[in-house]
Amino acid sequence: MNDEEYEIDDDELGEPYAIRPNKTRIKKEIASVFAMAEEICQLSAAQIAEFELPDSIEQALRDAGKMPSNSARKRLLKYITGQLRNLDTAAVEEKLARLKNRSAHAVREHHQAERWRDVLLADNGTEQLTQFISEYPLADSQYLRQLQRNAQKEIKEAKPPKSSRLLYRYLKELISGEEIQEEDESV
Numbered sequence: 001m002n003d004e005e006y007e008i009d010d011d012e013l014g015e016p017y018a019i020r021p022n023k024t025r026i027k028k029e030i031a032s033v034f035a036m037a038e039e040i041c042q043l044s045a046a047q048i049a050e051f052e053l054p055d056s057i058e059q060a061l062r063d064a065g066k067m068p069s070n071s072a073r074k075r076l077l078k079y080i081t082g083q084l085r086n087l088d089t090a091a092v093e094e095k096l097a098r099l100k101n102r103s104a105h106a107v108r109e110h111h112q113a114e115r116w117r118d119v120l121l122a123d124n125g126t127e128q129l130t131q132f133i134s135e136y137p138l139a140d141s142q143y144l145r146q147l148q149r150n151a152q153k154e155i156k157e158a159k160p161p162k163s164s165r166l167l168y169r170y171l172k173e174l175i176s177g178e179e180i181q182e183e184d185e186s187v
Helices: 025-043 045-049 054-065 071-085 089-120 123-135 142-155 162-186
Strands: none
Touching: 025 054, 025 071, 025 089, 045 054, 054 071, 071 089, 089 123, 089 142, 089 162, 123 142, 142 162
């Protein structure tokens, strides 16, 4: 046997195999779009409309949100996933992230307002009120003092916390207003 008989030229190999897509990567992409579709369908109709998706997808998302967790909902979400994969999902992901961020800000503002209300209704509330007014200069100090006094009076007399609720609403309004102004100034 001669070595020359078994030599293979580069010309004999022909063209290389076609490069096929990585199935694992495709499955991960589909799973991420499916998860995104699940998150979107749990939003309100007005929030879904913000995504500016085609009407058929938007309606399917609203329908999926109303369905209980069962196989029909899963089939509908698979349909939505297939439709979303034909679109630019990067823009949809960005809008979803912005919506999540907005809700995280709202939770943070809620907790801040609750903390300030509790601090203002404590025994040393007048000192804390001065500190709050220095941190939030747009606050109406006279109105805050009135709400504080009324809420403390309600607590002592064991009355319903009407002024405490009003104080919370006003604090939340001030805190969320400050957040918006800080964002506008940084832009």
